[in-house]
Amino acid sequence: MQFYQSNYANSYQPQGGNISGSGLGAMDNSFGANIDVSGVMGNGELTPGLLAAFGTGGYPGEPPLLEELGINFQHIKDKTRAVLNPLKHDIDPEIMNDSDLAGPILFVLLFGTLLLLSGKVQFGYIYGVGVCGTVGLHYLFKFMSNDVQIDLVRSTSVIGYCLLPLVLISVLGVVISLDNMLGYLLSAFAVLWCTYSASGFFVAVLKLHNARPLVAYPLCMFYTVFAFMVIFVEKADVKVQQS
Amino acid sequence: MFQINFYRSYFNLDTDTFLQKIQRASNPLNSAFAGDEDTDEVTELYGFFWITGTLIFLMFVSATGSNILANWLHSDPENKPYEYSFELLSKSIFLFYGYNLVVPLILYLGTAFLLKFPNTLPLTKVISIYGYTNILWFPITAINFLIVVFISNKKHHLMLNFLEWIIVLISGTITGLSNITKLSGVIHKNCLLLADGDASSANRQYMTIIGLLVIAHALFTILVKISFFGIKV
Numbered sequence: 492m493q494f495y496q497s498n499y500a501n502s503y504q505p506q507g508g509n510i511s512g513s514g515l516g517a518m519d520n521s522f523g524a525n526i527d528v529s530g531v532m533g534n535g536e537l538t539p540g541l542l543a544a545f546g547t548g549g550y551p552g553e554p555p556l557l558e559e560l561g562i563n564f565q566h567i568k569d570k571t572r573a574v575l576n577p578l579k580h581d582i583d584p585e586i587m588n589d590s591d592l593a594g595p596i597l598f599v600l601l602f603g604t605l606l607l608l609s610g611k612v613q614f615g616y617i618y619g620v621g622v623c624g625t626v627g628l629h630y631l632f633k634f635m636s637n638d639v640q641i642d643l644v645r646s647t648s649v650i651g652y653c654l655l656p657l658v659l660i661s662v663l664g665v666v667i668s669l670d671n672m673l674g675y676l677l678s679a680f681a682v683l684w685c686t687y688s689a690s691g692f693f694v695a696v697l698k699l700h701n702a703r704p705l706v707a708y709p710l711c712m713f714y715t716v717f718a719f720m721v722i723f724v725e726k727a728d729v730k731v732q733q734s
Numbered sequence: 735m736f737q738i739n740f741y742r743s744y745f746n747l748d749t750d751t752f753l754q755k756i757q758r759a760s761n762p763l764n765s766a767f768a769g770d771e772d773t774d775e776v777t778e779l780y781g782f783f784w785i786t787g788t789l790i791f792l793m794f795v796s797a798t799g800s801n802i803l804a805n806w807l808h809s810d811p812e813n814k815p816y817e818y819s820f821e822l823l824s825k826s827i828f829l830f831y832g833y834n835l836v837v838p839l840i841l842y843l844g845t846a847f848l849l850k851f852p853n854t855l856p857l858t859k860v861i862s863i864y865g866y867t868n869i870l871w872f873p874i875t876a877i878n879f880l881i882v883v884f885i886s887n888k889k890h891h892l893m894l895n896f897l898e899w900i901i902v903l904i905s906g907t908i909t910g911l912s913n914i915t916k917l918s919g920v921i922h923k924n925c926l927l928l929a930d931g932d933a934s935s936a937n938r939q940y941m942t943i944i945g946l947l948v949i950a951h952a953l954f955t956i957l958v959k960i961s962f963f964g965i966k967v
Contacts, residue, residue, distance in 0.1 A: 633738055634745035635780070701748040708784060 562593040570594060574655050574688045590644050595651020598658055602717075605661040610726030617720065624713045625650055631709060636697035645696065650713070653689035656681040657714060661721050669722045678718040686711040744779040744858060755781060759866035762912040777858045782865025786834050789868050789875075790826045796875035797822060797962040800882040808886035825961055833954050834864045841917075841947070849939070851924040860917065867912040871958075874905045878963060898963045906955030914947055 538548055557564070571594065599621065603614045629646035660681045663669065669678060690707035693699075699706065798818065805816045838860035845851045878901070885894045922940050929936035 630738075631745075634741050637742065637746060699748070701750060704749050705747070705752060705780065 560593070561591055563591065566591065567594040567597075570652050571655060574652050590642075590648040592644060592648055592651070595648055595654070598651055598654050602654065602658045602661055605658065605665055606721065606724075609661070609665045611720070611724040612727050613720050613724060617717075620713075620716050620720075624716070628709055628713060632693060632697060632706065635702065635706070636699065639697050641697060649692045649696070650689060650710075653685045653692065653710075654714070654717065656684040656688075657717050657721065660718070664721050674722055678722055682711060682714045682718050685714045689714075741779075744777070747778045747780055752781060755866055756785075756869055759863070759869060759912065762870070762908050763915055777856065777862055779858060779862065779865075782834065782861050785865050785868050786830050789871055790823075790830045792872065792875045793830070793958075793962050794823045794826050796878045800878050803879065804882050804886070807883065808888060822961065829954075829957060829961065830868070833950075834868065835861065837947070837950050838864055841943075845921075845924070845943075849924075849928065852927045853920065853924055855917070855920055855924075863916050864913060867909050867916075870909045870912060871905055874901045874963075877901055895964075899959060902955060902959040902963050906951065906958070910948060910951040910955070913951065914944060917947070918944060 537543070537550060538546075553559075599617060603617050606613050606617075625647050626643070628650060629641070629643050632646060633641060657678075660669070660678055663677065664674075668674065686707050689710045690703050693706050693710075694703050697706075802816050838857060841860060842855060842857040846854045878898070881894065881897055881901070885897065918940075921943055922936075925936040925940040925943075926933070929939065
């Protein structure tokens with residue numbers, strides 16, 4: 492059963508001398524021997540056995556799953572708060588360096604789901620516009636920054652977090668129709684809010700001097716496309732069977 | 735050419751410089767190369783890219799919007815809804831980006847390799863000039879809406895057409911003047927240097943080049959009028 496070259500020493504010795512003969516290898520003689528399901532065997536191996544497979548033990552010293560995936564809820568909360576109050580300027584630089592994509596993916600999925608709840612199935616467009624726009628914006632900002640290297644993950648992270656005000660507007664769009672003057676004003680306000688916080692982030696990350704409106708203009712266009720999706724897309728037809 | 739860093743120097747600007755360049759471009763009568771040898775002015779392509787892009791979008795919106803307005807306000811049988819033509823957007827992109835890239839390119843290639851100017855016109859600077867002067871096209875996109883609101887195509891077809899031609903021609907003249915006065919100083923100087931003091935042949939060469947630029951710009955203006963400023967309902 493040795494699929495990988497494990498760096499953990501295999502200190503489990505089978506009782507009989509028939510290692511090479513039996514096809515099942517180490518599991519043959521061990522069913523009764525190891526019903527300890529506490530998880531850690533103490534020598535770096537996974538606990539073998541049927542019950543241990545359904546338990547929650549793992550390799551010793553293994554980090555928790557969320558930490559391994561890089562999802563840090565405290566950071567997500569802090570960054571969300573930073574987007575929601577763009578007028579406060581004391582963003583901890585440590586959280587800026589943690590470029591995670593879990594928050595943005597969550598926000599984009601939430602946006603799509605809220606649009607779905609209001610009848611507009613736009614996942615394809617959100618994905619397409621999002622990817623093309625983010626890649627374009629990333630290269631534009633890479634051109635504009637002189638000393639700082641920025642990579643696509645950080646760019647996407649910032650742009651995704653700043654989508655939050657539009658998510659809030661789409662919450663409204665579930666209950667009322669936004670295709671009226673109030674809707675236009677609210678959406679314009681949300682786009683400006685998104686743009687303000689995103690341009691603030693980018694100016695801080697790229698260390699640009701006095702170039703905030705130049706950075707804000709492309710971001711504004713990007714978020715306006717999303718706002719159009721919220722306001723103007725027609726609802727999908729739903730046919731109800733009269734039985 | 736394919737590294738990012740090659741293009742980084744072309745996007746290096748800040749807000750104040752940008753606004754200042756817009757202001758200088760809006761004045762049709764000054765020259766961009768005056769006293770240029772020791773200015774620290776940045777040559778960048780951000781202005782060309784975004785101003786031309788915005789202009790494309792505004793032209794499309796203006797044409798479509800004024801047609802919709804004309805349809806809504808002035809046509810009596812309400813049975814035919816307006817048909818959007820998004821090819822107009824593609825046409826807009828090709829026309830504006832094409833003109834603003836191809837003409838400076840031809841100018842650069844012609845003067846650098848055919849005529850062998852001693853102080854060559856740098857390509858990015860010419861593209862940048864053409865890009866920034868596009869800002870003078872912006873007002874007529876708004877004026878188009880006003881005209882359509884007040885004048886109906888059915889009743890005053892001739893006057894509407896006439897007005898549209900007038901505004902496009904005025905805008906075209908201003909932008910053309912702006913472009914050419916900015917470039918004329920350098921071209922003239924180069925022609926003089928080439929001709930080694932023979933003023934009349936230098937003038938002839940200079941006039942030929944300027945004439946070609948004027949013709950190109952006139953063709954461009956006519957194309958803009960045909961594509962974007964006709965009311966068809």
